[in-house]
Amino acid sequence: MKVGIVSYGAYVPRYRIKLEEIAAVWGDDAQSIISGLKVKEKSVPDLDEDAITIAVEAARNAVNRGNIDASRLGAIYCGSESHPYAVKPTSTIVAAAIGAVPNLTAADFEFACKAGTAAIQACMGLVGAGMIDIGLAIGSDVSQGAPGDALEYTAAAGGAAYIIGSSDLAAVIEDTFSFTTDTPDFWRREGMPYPEHGGRFTGEPGYFKHVTFAASGLMDKLGTKPSDYDHAVFHQPNGKFPQNVARTLGFTPEQIKTGMVVPRLGNTYSGSCMIGLAAILDQAVEGDRIFMTAFGSGAGSDAFSITVTDRIEEIRDAGPKVEELLENPIYMDYASYAKHKGKIKV
Amino acid sequence: MTVARFWRKIPHRYNLIGTRCTTCGEHYFPPRQMCPTCRREGKIEDHKFRGNGEVVTYTVIHTAAKGYEMQAPYNLAIIKLDEGPSLTGQVICRQDEMEIGMRVRSVFRKLGEESNKGMIYYGTKFIPE
Amino acid sequence: MRDVAIIGIGCTNFGELWDRSFRDLFVEAGLSAIEDSGIQGEEIDSMYVGNMSGGRFVEQEHIGSLIVDYAGLASNLHIPATRVEAACASGGLALRQAILSVASGYDNVVVAAGAEKMTDVGMDTATDALAAAADREWEGIMGATFPGLYAMIARLHMHTYGTTSEQLAAASVKNHHNGTMNPIAQFKNEISIDMVLNSNMVANPLHMFDCSPISDGASAVVVVAADIARKYTDIPVYVKASAQASGSISLHDRADITTLDASVVAGQRAYKMAGMTPDDIDMVEVHDCFTIAEICAIEDLGFFRKGDGGRATEAGETAIGGRIPVNTSGGLKACGHPVGATGIKQAVEITQQLRGTAGKRQVDGAEVGMTHNVGGSGGTAVVHIFSRNR
Numbered sequence: 096m097k098v099g100i101v102s103y104g105a106y107v108p109r110y111r112i113k114l115e116e117i118a119a120v121w122g123d124d125a126q127s128i129i130s131g132l133k134v135k136e137k138s139v140p141d142l143d144e145d146a147i148t149i150a151v152e153a154a155r156n157a158v159n160r161g162n163i164d165a166s167r168l169g170a171i172y173c174g175s176e177s178h179p180y181a182v183k184p185t186s187t188i189v190a191a192a193i194g195a196v197p198n199l200t201a202a203d204f205e206f207a208c209k210a211g212t213a214a215i216q217a218c219m220g221l222v223g224a225g226m227i228d229i230g231l232a233i234g235s236d237v238s239q240g241a242p243g244d245a246l247e248y249t250a251a252a253g254g255a256a257y258i259i260g261s262s263d264l265a266a267v268i269e270d271t272f273s274f275t276t277d278t279p280d281f282w283r284r285e286g287m288p289y290p291e292h293g294g295r296f297t298g299e300p301g302y303f304k305h306v307t308f309a310a311s312g313l314m315d316k317l318g319t320k321p322s323d324y325d326h327a328v329f330h331q332p333n334g335k336f337p338q339n340v341a342r343t344l345g346f347t348p349e350q351i352k353t354g355m356v357v358p359r360l361g362n363t364y365s366g367s368c369m370i371g372l373a374a375i376l377d378q379a380v381e382g383d384r385i386f387m388t389a390f391g392s393g394a395g396s397d398a399f400s401i402t403v404t405d406r407i408e409e410i411r412d413a414g415p416k417v418e419e420l421l422e423n424p425i426y427m428d429y430a431s432y433a434k435h436k437g438k439i440k441v
Numbered sequence: 442m443t444v445a446r447f448w449r450k451i452p453h454r455y456n457l458i459g460t461r462c463t464t465c466g467e468h469y470f471p472p473r474q475m476c477p478t479c480r481r482e483g484k485i486e487d488h489k490f491r492g493n494g495e496v497v498t499y500t501v502i503h504t505a506a507k508g509y510e511m512q513a514p515y516n517l518a519i520i521k522l523d524e525g526p527s528l529t530g531q532v533i534c535r536q537d538e539m540e541i542g543m544r545v546r547s548v549f550r551k552l553g554e555e556s557n558k559g560m561i562y563y564g565t566k567f568i569p570e
Numbered sequence: 571m572r573d574v575a576i577i578g579i580g581c582t583n584f585g586e587l588w589d590r591s592f593r594d595l596f597v598e599a600g601l602s603a604i605e606d607s608g609i610q611g612e613e614i615d616s617m618y619v620g621n622m623s624g625g626r627f628v629e630q631e632h633i634g635s636l637i638v639d640y641a642g643l644a645s646n647l648h649i650p651a652t653r654v655e656a657a658c659a660s661g662g663l664a665l666r667q668a669i670l671s672v673a674s675g676y677d678n679v680v681v682a683a684g685a686e687k688m689t690d691v692g693m694d695t696a697t698d699a700l701a702a703a704a705d706r707e708w709e710g711i712m713g714a715t716f717p718g719l720y721a722m723i724a725r726l727h728m729h730t731y732g733t734t735s736e737q738l739a740a741a742s743v744k745n746h747h748n749g750t751m752n753p754i755a756q757f758k759n760e761i762s763i764d765m766v767l768n769s770n771m772v773a774n775p776l777h778m779f780d781c782s783p784i785s786d787g788a789s790a791v792v793v794v795a796a797d798i799a800r801k802y803t804d805i806p807v808y809v810k811a812s813a814q815a816s817g818s819i820s821l822h823d824r825a826d827i828t829t830l831d832a833s834v835v836a837g838q839r840a841y842k843m844a845g846m847t848p849d850d851i852d853m854v855e856v857h858d859c860f861t862i863a864e865i866c867a868i869e870d871l872g873f874f875r876k877g878d879g880g881r882a883t884e885a886g887e888t889a890i891g892g893r894i895p896v897n898t899s900g901g902l903k904a905c906g907h908p909v910g911a912t913g914i915k916q917a918v919e920i921t922q923q924l925r926g927t928a929g930k931r932q933v934d935g936a937e938v939g940m941t942h943n944v945g946g947s948g949g950t951a952v953v954h955i956f957s958r959n960r
Contacts, residue, residue: 450707
């Protein structure tokens with residue numbers, strides 16, 4: 096049985112803050128940060144947006160784009176590291192908001208920035224096993240970064256939703272492969288508002304090791320090579336890491352260009368490479384092959400090999416494209432940003 | 442608002458489920474269980490509104506309602522839905538974008554919360570169409 | 571139905587009365603009304619009291635019992651007391667219930683009182699308690715405040731009829747001027763158009779000085795069967811009409827947002843009952859919880875064409891000495907707005923005008939006066955017409 100993407104939807108809040116604005120507050124050299132991170136600005140949630148509202152908007156875009164009867168959904172899994180409730184599922188609220196309740200299973204996932212792709216894998220399993228007709232996997236975050244921490248330059252807000260099924264596929268997922276270890280590169284303790292990280296330790300032993308092993312593991316398994324793919328997208332904590340890992344693996348800058356959303360969006364954590372994949376699907380044509388590898392701290396990577404079908408043409412224009420979501424931003428100053436991010440305590 | 446009181450209205454708040462009188466065809470949002478036109482002759486059933494409409498009038502609230510202080514200033518409007526009924530809701534846009542007659546569509550947002558440890562109220566707000 | 575007359579009035583000062591409790595206030599107002607009327611406690615058949623939110627403002631319900639008890643009329647005389655509530659129209663409604671009980675022949679002497687103690691809670695609780703007059707489930711939870719609802723009326727009135735912020739402010743300036751001549755008024759200072767326009771924005775286009783204040787206060791009147799009124803007073807004030815009408819609780823359900831249709835209908839019912847027209851009214855106390863509410867009221871009650879209220883106010887037609895003096899007491903804006911007391915205080919003011927005892931704010935030749943009390947954004951309206959002549 097072929098399993099794949101029936102429909103997809105993304106959502107990005109309308110507000111942005113430029114990195115210069117953040118750097119000015121902390122006395123950092125903006126230009127060296129921008130050229131180091133290869134990120135110019137990042138999205139900021141509105142005062143009334145959180146990982147749930149973003150998940151709902153992305154899910155509604157996916158449901159509408161594919162003209163899906165939401166009651167067909169047998170599973171909803173929401174991946175995030177900023178679930179508004181520590182206990183009380185994001186997924187039940189999403190299910191109610193898209194009209195999928197009550198005959199389905201639902202749960203929240205957490206695996207740092209790859210919780211959403213783990214949700215895709217879970218849906219693939221249920222669909223492939225014939226346990227459900229279609230399932231919804233979401234990655235959404237209002238990413239946290241402590242004031243003054245390096246993360247503050249990139250921690251952004253956004254999400255993407257994928258409806259996984261076995262018929263009417265807009266893209267076939269040929270296979271997936273994961274690589275998981277116990278690596279404490281980045282974490283957030285219960286009750287703490289901001290994550291902690293191992294600084295440069297997050298690089299080689301974290302991101303690069305896991306992305307590389309998962310990606311090459313999947314290509315070994317499938318007998319494919321980088322040049323077999325038209326597009327590739329990797330987790331985008333900044334602009335530099337995905338560029339470097341792509342080069343190491345043998346992908347060209349051209350292959351990662353379409354899915355590279357981080358310079359204008361920032362790191363949307365669980366939304367990151369899922370929004371990148373959406374940007375690729377917005378432009379891909381029948382037969383295009385896409386290679387995706389997510390990374391979540393802690394640590395693990397999920398790699399996917401995807402082939403686009405002719406149905407993409409039918410659904411693509413029925414929902415907002417990532418490019419449209421990035422257009423027409425409202426720029427804000429640091430004070431407004433601090434208010435939006437709840438950094439002002441009353 | 443208590444948990445049960447909010448929970449009871451979740452379908453209406455999340456998805457603009459109102460009602461419609463099949464006797465006279467009138468639509469109601471917020472939902473009514475008694476048609477004011479047909480009264481006991483009326484027959485009421487659920488109706489899901491599309492969420493598109495027009496701003497009838499609006500204000501920008503500076504002195505916020507209790508629990509809405511962090512959102513101030515915010516735009517509040519009376520919106521006439523395309524199916525007929527009007528409702529009160531927030532419109533998310535710049536203050537200077539607000540005008541009478543502007544077209545809006547519904548979005549899913551946080552309405553408020555009981556407290557920082559209490560339940561979060563989600564529901565429908567509007568953005569320019 | 572029997573004719574009814576007011577024979578006694580009493581009112582506390584309105585304002586932030588930090589040293590007075592809820593019960594201090596209504597005892598003072600009630601006793602001064604009884605004293606003014608010359609009746610004895612034994613003669614009282616029943617009491618009605620208007621109170622919007624004792625539960626929220628002073629955490630006290632069972633207001634009827636409390637009032638009659640502390641007025642010294644419970645343990646010995648066991649006088650029945652009934653609290654009525656219609657948000658800001660609670661006072662007007664209490665008066666109407668008192669009038670109905672006398673008119674029906676059931677009672678001969680009834681005290682109608684209104685009281686609210688609003689400053690024993692913080693501003694956010696007070697605002698939230700007042701917001702309960704709107705639809706909590708479909709207005710309140712969206713972040714609607716009372717100023718916000720009236721601001722939406724104002725915005726559409728401006729859009730439709732060209733009403734200006736200056737015209738709204740003129741109502742506030744006029745009411746403050748009247749307040750300077752009223753000993754019980756919360757604000758006795760003159761203000762200017764610029765002061766209104768430069769005050770903080772509460773809900774665009776309404777500024778702080780477009781809004782009535784948070785107040786403490788109580789007021790009471792004694793109503794009796796008209797046939798026995800002259801036993802107590804040389805100048806009974808006769809009730810020519812008592813009318814009430816309901817409208818949708820939510821502003822968004824009104825056919826026309828700029829018209830409080832409950833006010834229109836209550837006014838029409840009152841005119842019909844009294845056999846009068848707006849031209850017969852010498853002065854009116856309207857429910858100016860916000861400046862726009864006064865503009866709407868003078869239109870909805872037929873004194874001015876819809877849309878002309880702002881221009882007429884700016885032109886001075888509603889000032890004392892103008893075509894139809896409006897809110898000689900200072901209105902809710904300057905006299906103050908202890909919610910449950912307001913509807914009764916309006917009747918106190920008209921009674922003073924008709925008795926010719928309104929001092930510097932006296933309207934010359936006052937024969938007929940009207941009161942107009944609104945609950946919420948127009949869910950309830952109560953209109954009374956009073957006359958020196960039976």
